[in-house]
Amino acid sequence: MLGRLLARARPVSAAARGGRAWTHSGAAAADGGSVCADEVAKFGQLSREWWSRTGAFKYLHTMNPARVRFIGGILADLGVDPRGSSAVDVGCGGGLAAEALGRLGLRVLGVDAAEASVGVARAHVAEDPMLAERVAYRVATAEQLVREGAVFDLVASLEVVEHVADPARFVESLVRLARPGAPIVVSTINRTPLAYLLDVALPEYVLGSVPRGTHDHAKFVPPSDLQRMLADCGADTLAVNGLVLNPLTSECHLVDRDCGLLRDAGVQANYILAARKRA
């Protein structure tokens, strides 16, 4: 057990994901959605660091392959061929996940409320000539897309829900963006003492690897809460896995939710969840 704890004793993720937040413009805020203006400003300022593997978002770079493998596995389980399917990445930030999903073969729309992040994402994907036409970005919120009536074969929102003002409403928008029967994948951080240690205290105050104030422990979301929010708007949970960093290899691994009789032992900090919208 100590080993397990130590394995996580380095910040598993810590870093924030693209602020699901309003743009600085008052117009967007007026829509009264789930977004939080302070968060948008925060990620806008950090946007230049999105693609630095040593910067504020380095843990996201580490986590990304594991998150995308999880999503690829869910698509395979549901018999969805990524080629020819559409996906939306809500709160795409600099486009780390959107590009990776594009490489799986999906047509991806990345949206983020922070204009600066979307600018970075656009510039970065333009450097990849094999991806540029499969991945597009917009400054938008989930609610905006819902109002436009957009639906997708996959809805992903990774490391975002812990940054929004109204998680329940945010989750509802995610579900409305999914085609009936389509998967919704959300990753975030559990509200536990361990998560405070690994995702706030260590990275922000001890190691200084993540800017202070990136995460607010009070806004972390336990998996059971997330499952309930999803179920309330018509999406049943398919799978929940923990995301654990191996500090020796700096690689991130998917772990089971439960460890034998220890319920939720694997999802004490970062986790990823897939649900399916009822048909």
Next chain:
Amino acid sequence: MRRAVLSPLRTVSWRTLDRAGGWRRRLATQAAPELYDVVVVGGGPAGCALAGALGSLGGKRIALVDSGKLGDTRQWEPPGDTYLPRALQITEGNKEYLARLGLWDQCYLDRIQAYSRAVVTDALGGGAIDLGAEETAAYMTETKNLVGGMLRAIDGRRNVSVVERARVTGIERAPATAAGWPVVTLANGQRLQARLLVGADGASSRVRKFAGIDTYGSEYAQYGLVATLCLEELNRTAFQRFLPSGPVALLPFPGGFANLVWSLDAEMFQLLRAAPEAVFAGLVNAAFRLAPAELRYIYDLLRDGADEATLNAEIEWRLDVFAKSAAAAATAKLPPRVAAITPKSRTSFPLRLRMVDSLVADRVALVGDAGHLVHPLAGQGLNMGLEDVRCLATHLELAAAGGEDLGAPAVLERYNRERYARTLAMQGIIDKVWRVFGARAAPVAALRSAAMDGLDRLPALKDRLIGAFMS
């Protein structure tokens, strides 16, 4: 949507370049390069194996580029009465890997000899070691048979394009729009742009030069003389004898044929390559049986231009004496006698030790001889190359599943971390063996032969040795 933003940019840059006068015509005919996830330069065994392995990455576009006539190799019809001298020894582990990829079964399997026993002897000290394993330890195959089979298997993979008879005339970094992806220009005018460029183009790799990866190492001042031998008996054992002039190896082919690999210095190489074919067969028999002083005497006769009959009589007489001696009693340690060599089968290659600073650079990875050259005395050259292929393919598969950019530094660094040190270690071991066996001083010779005899009596240690080289 991205297109709409990009195309005006392109127009602007073209117009600017048009004004540069001299470039105008070239640009006008130059279409945008074809885009690939991975471009493998070099259609040898390592390049083909990698293309075959990556053929299972659904949705990834792979190109295999070679200057040679791969089509001829693909349609090669093996001669019924001999084997080609260019041959490879493949370990059981690597054969299994190729079989899993579906690259092995397309070869002419009846032309591949599985063997489990290797006998290594030392001419100077008289030591011997008999490396016998229960199961098949390695396979001897003609290079063309293996590559042809792999090419036929690759034909069935829709995501792999094979571009043959296309010499690489230039490699450059793309302009900033594609984040410096390498662009390979071919003699036929085709231009391929790659997320990841793999150099499987051998010892004098162009890809390695383009990437600016430095090499260092030493010349062994030796040449490898290879030939196809016809034996008097069927044989399923590999034999190697360390002579003062360098190691000589006889490796089994089916039907009583064998592959000869003889390492020689430049002068001896010239001498033996020019020797009449009928004499050459006798020279091989002598090399595995006679004492160094006797061999020296025969080589002196050859050097002095003795005629064929004299040479043959001299060799036959000495072999007769040997056959009646006590040393010949240990027949199990001797290869069957060579009856003849396949006419005109003698060919050669230089022997070098070459190491690289790194197996990777920006969007570039090296596999096979491009990344390491070793002395063929342990038959490890291609086996190290196939280990590279296996390692790189595994990391690329994982990266693809995680949506990673296959040419990203993080991905390539995983390959380099795993392979670089192991490659250097293997090169070091083979070089040490070479140096220990290259020594002619009597005490060294006595010591190494004692060590071989000692090792021969320690089965556990012997098994580990076999394991280290064979699997």
